[in-house]
Amino acid sequence: MSAKVLVVSGSARMESNVHGVARLAADAVRAAGAELLEHHLHQLQLPVMEPGSAAQAALPAVRELRGAAAWADGFILITPEYHGNMSGCLKNWFDYLYPELAGKFAGVIAVTGGGGGDMSITAVKNTFAWCHGFTLPYHAAARGPDFEDGRLINPVVRERVQRIAHDVVRYAPLLRQAFDAAKASGAGVESGVAGAR
Ligand SMILES: Cc1cc2nc3c(=O)[nH]c(=O)nc-3n(C[C@H](O)[C@H](O)[C@H](O)COP(=O)(O)O)c2cc1C
Known part of the structure; x- marks a missing residue:
């Protein structure tokens, strides 16, 4: 079963350490044999999400964002830390999504x-959980001096990023298969979170 992984680089800055981590994660996803898509949020140019907006739903960037998230079994979400939180552009990415993330699996890097x-x-793990997604029980963090x-040069952090990529490739398709089967069973208690609203 080949995994489909979306790497999301959550920086609005062009020259960005986050993008350096995204490149490393993408290489590791490829090395693990998965199909890969990458979204660099500084390129997508998403407007601030307006709930229920048909005009926004029709925007090419929003269609691309939702289509890629629906396609993916697993995610590697990389955020810059801003004021002890995820970046505004990554939170905005989340705000466009919910069913596309349910039953999916993510690794998180700051x-x-x-x-x-x-x-x-x-913050990223909580938000993913609120969308009914599951996250790896460990994570990675890279600081400026790394x-x-x-380019991420700290070997310990590099190894952790690569380990995360391999685990997302390994577990995401299994979880998606189980979630889809549970969803197909209806909305009763036996469906668990897949049938919950
Ligand atoms: C608005 C803002 C808030 C920040 N808040 C924090 C913070 O709370 N903790 C921290 O360690 N670094 C903080 N930083 C530093 C960034 O996390 C750091 O520069 C990071 O490399 C940004 O990612 P980028 O290189 O991809 O732009 C902040 C930077 C900005 C611009």
Whole structure:
């Protein structure tokens, strides 16, 4: 069973350490034999989400965002830490989604100026859970000094990012298969979270 993985680079900045981590994660996803899509949020140029807006739903960027999320079994979500939280553009990405993330699996990585990344990682994991998704029980955080010219050079953090990619490729299709089967069983208690509203 080949996995489909979407790597989301959650920085609005062009010259960005987050994008450096996204490149490393994408290489590891490919090495693990999965199909890959990458979304760099500084390129998607999404407007701030307006609930129920038909005009926004018709935008090419929004269609692409939702289509890729629906396609993916698993995600690698990389956020810069902003004021102890995920970036606004990554939160905005989440706000366009919900059913596309339910029953899916994600690995989470933070890039910080110097902090430990726990706050932004927790924020991303919580938001993914609120969309009925599941996350890896470990994560990775890279600080400013771990980079050289936008490339992640700290070997310990590099290994952790690659480990996350392999686990997302390994577990995401299994979870999706189980979730889809549960959903097909209806909305009774036996369907668990798949049948819950
Ligand atoms: C608005 C803002 C808030 C930030 N807040 C934090 C923070 O709370 N903790 C931290 O360690 N770094 C913080 N930083 C530093 C960024 O996390 C760091 O520069 C990171 O590399 C940004 O990702 P990028 O290189 O992909 O743009 C902040 C930066 C900005 C612009």
